[in-house]
Amino acid sequence: MAEKAKFQAIKGVRDILPPESALWNRVEQAAREVFGTFGFAEIRLPILEHVELFARSIGEETDVVSKEMYRFEDYESPDLDAQRKTLSLRHPSVERPFEVRFFAHNVDVLTTMMEDGLKTGQIPKTPENRILVLELRSTFYDFSKTFAPPDYKGVQNRLDSYVKHFQETALAVMLGDQLTLRPEATASVVRAYIEHGMQVLPGNVKLYYMGPMFRRERPQKGRYRQFYQIGAEVLGSSDAPGIDAEVIEMLMRLFERLKLKGAVLSLNSIGDKNCRPAYVEKLRAELQKVREQLGADCQRRIETNPLRVLDSKLEHEQPIIEKLPRIAENLCADCRAHYDEVKRQLGLRGIAYKENWRLVRGLDYYMRTTFEITATGLGSQNAVCGGGRYDGLVELLGGPATTKGIGFAIGTDRLILSLQEAGEGAAPGGPAGKADGPDVYLAWFGAAAQVAAIGLARRLRDAGFVVELPAVEMKFGKSLGLADRLKALHAVIVGDDELAAGIVTVKRLSDGTQQKLSEQELFSYLGVV
Ligand code: ATP
Numbered sequence: 001m002a003e004k005a006k007f008q009a010i011k012g013v014r015d016i017l018p019p020e021s022a023l024w025n026r027v028e029q030a031a032r033e034v035f036g037t038f039g040f041a042e043i044r045l046p047i048l049e050h051v052e053l054f055a056r057s058i059g060e061e062t063d064v065v066s067k068e069m070y071r072f073e074d075y076e077s078p079d080l081d082a083q084r085k086t087l088s089l090r091h092p093s094v095e096r097p098f099e100v101r102f103f104a105h106n107v108d109v110l111t112t113m114m115e116d117g118l119k120t121g122q123i124p125k126t127p128e129n130r131i132l133v134l135e136l137r138s139t140f141y142d143f144s145k146t147f148a149p150p151d152y153k154g155v156q157n158r159l160d161s162y163v164k165h166f167q168e169t170a171l172a173v174m175l176g177d178q179l180t181l182r183p184e185a186t187a188s189v190v191r192a193y194i195e196h197g198m199q200v201l202p203g204n205v206k207l208y209y210m211g212p213m214f215r216r217e218r219p220q221k222g223r224y225r226q227f228y229q230i231g232a233e234v235l236g237s238s239d240a241p242g243i244d245a246e247v248i249e250m251l252m253r254l255f256e257r258l259k260l261k262g263a264v265l266s267l268n269s270i271g272d273k274n275c276r277p278a279y280v281e282k283l284r285a286e287l288q289k290v291r292e293q294l295g296a297d298c299q300r301r302i303e304t305n306p307l308r309v310l311d312s313k314l315e316h317e318q319p320i321i322e323k324l325p326r327i328a329e330n331l332c333a334d335c336r337a338h339y340d341e342v343k344r345q346l347g348l349r350g351i352a353y354k355e356n357w358r359l360v361r362g363l364d365y366y367m368r369t370t371f372e373i374t375a376t377g378l379g380s381q382n383a384v385c386g387g388g389r390y391d392g393l394v395e396l397l398g399g400p401a402t403t404k405g406i407g408f409a410i411g412t413d414r415l416i417l418s419l420q421e422a423g424e425g426a427a428p429g430g431p432a433g434k435a436d437g438p439d440v441y442l443a444w445f446g447a448a449a450q451v452a453a454i455g456l457a458r459r460l461r462d463a464g465f466v467v468e469l470p471a472v473e474m475k476f477g478k479s480l481g482l483a484d485r486l487k488a489l490h491a492v493i494v495g496d497d498e499l500a501a502g503i504v505t506v507k508r509l510s511d512g513t514q515q516k517l518s519e520q521e522l523f524s525y526l527g528v529v
């Protein structure tokens with residue numbers, strides 16, 4: 001049995017290999033083209049952001065922020081970290097004075113390094129950090145008095161409690177910024193919008209992005225820890241329902257272009273800060289009455305986020321949820337008018353939708369319009385796109401209160417899965433090609449033929465043909481065998497005879513037909529195949 005490969009991609013993370021990668025490129029290219037026609041431009045965002053950006057926008061209570069982010073402390077002082085780790089491994093004994101002395105020395109050095117770090121800014125100058133470092137210093141003075149050489153008057157349990165206090169205080173100092181791999185990109189777009197003062201730009205700012213997102217979820221079909229999104233956002237002072245409808249229209253155009261099967265648009269309005277709080281309270285009150293019949297997750301959500309109960313897929317909860325009060329009957333007049341107009345505007349664009357009163361988005365910042373698109377071939381992870389309006393987000397992140405926003409994120413992995421299930425293969429190769437292999441396998445024999453072949457390969461590639469040029473000389477049979485295995489459309493053969501006659505031999509590999517052509521004839525022959 002073959003030995004197990006030594007390195008494997010980590011759980012929930014995968015490689016996207018050819019030929020599948022060609023389909024990814026095609027999807028991304030289609031998005032660029034379609035979004036471009038709606039006046040959207042690409043924004044390229046960093047993959048690392050401050051934890052705080054997502055804690056503030058998505059909400060501390062959500063699964064994404066509370067347990068799914070890949071976060072770490074980004075410090076510029078590895079020495080400091082090494083020092084405090086060393087410190088946390090020491091257990092000095094009063095019986096061995098040199099241990100106590102050595103420990104005291106460690107504490108002193110570490111505290112001095114931290115004091116310097118605070119001055120230079122190598123350590124974040126937060127109030128918490130300042131207090132912790134002061135605490136280390138003053139405890140060190142106390143300690144030095146008690147455990148002053150040459151006599152150690154202290155007893156072991158006093159020493160132990162000092163040691164513990166030093167270790168814990170040192171570990172609590174934040175040596176760097178709290179960073180995370182991004183779990184989504186809307187917050188980053190809004191951060192960039194504010195950071196670069198884009199509110200002064202004319203009209204609505206229309207941006208799209210594509211790239212990987214990271215969430216530590218349970219991996220399964222259509223759910224990964226590194227997954228990809230293609231998303232778009234409209235930011236500006238208008239919240240006109242026509243914007244909502246146009247954003248949805250743009251999505252549907254993309255899915256049409258890609259021939260996505262069974263795309264169904266679900267639509268809802270979840271109210272705004274005027275009407276949602278009252279509805280949430282009403283919902284909470286009703287949920288309290290049926291608490292005992294709900295599962296543990298939904299019981300917890302009664303306190304943390306009652307709206308998320310509507311999202312539950314648990315079989316036995318369904319009849320209970322169906323009887324809960326509905327947001328549609330609890331919208332304020334403004335939200336109701338906005339929602340009605342979104343639906344009318346979708347109608348103007350000939351876009352069909354299904355209203356789903358239970359459609360609430362997973363992230364806290366959404367309001368009013370929410371939507372989701374599902375497709376076939378995906379099992380239970382059938383949502384290929386989620387989106388909605390988030391009018392308060394820009395203000396929440398420190399931008400102007402007048403800026404409204406709406407956007408969506410397509411789960412690219414799921415979109416691709418659905419296209420593959422429907423038999424949408426990879427894009428064909430060069431201009432002549434319908435096969436997965438190269439258009440031309442250029443077999444050469446002899447040093448002079450190699451020179452000619454290099455030149456010919458260059459001219460063919462300039463014309464857009466996919467050319468495979470063997471790097472070393474091979475025997476005729478072996479070379480042509482490789483052409484077959486590579487699924488080349490044509491083998492073009494250059495040997496001494498061909499060179500002398502100023503021609504090439506072209507063999508169509510599907511049926512073995514062979515002919516001798518000049519270079520000009522070769523180009524026109526390949527062009528018309
Ligand atoms: P779901 O309910 O499927 O978990 P979500 O509400 O968490 O989705 P959003 O955060 O709104 O999803 O992201 C938008 C889209 O991104 C989803 O509709 C889905 O297609 C995709 N997506 C989200 N999480 C993952 C994941 N872990 N793996 C693959 N795709 C994902």
Ligand code: MG
Pocket residue numbers: 362
């Ligand atoms: Mg999710």
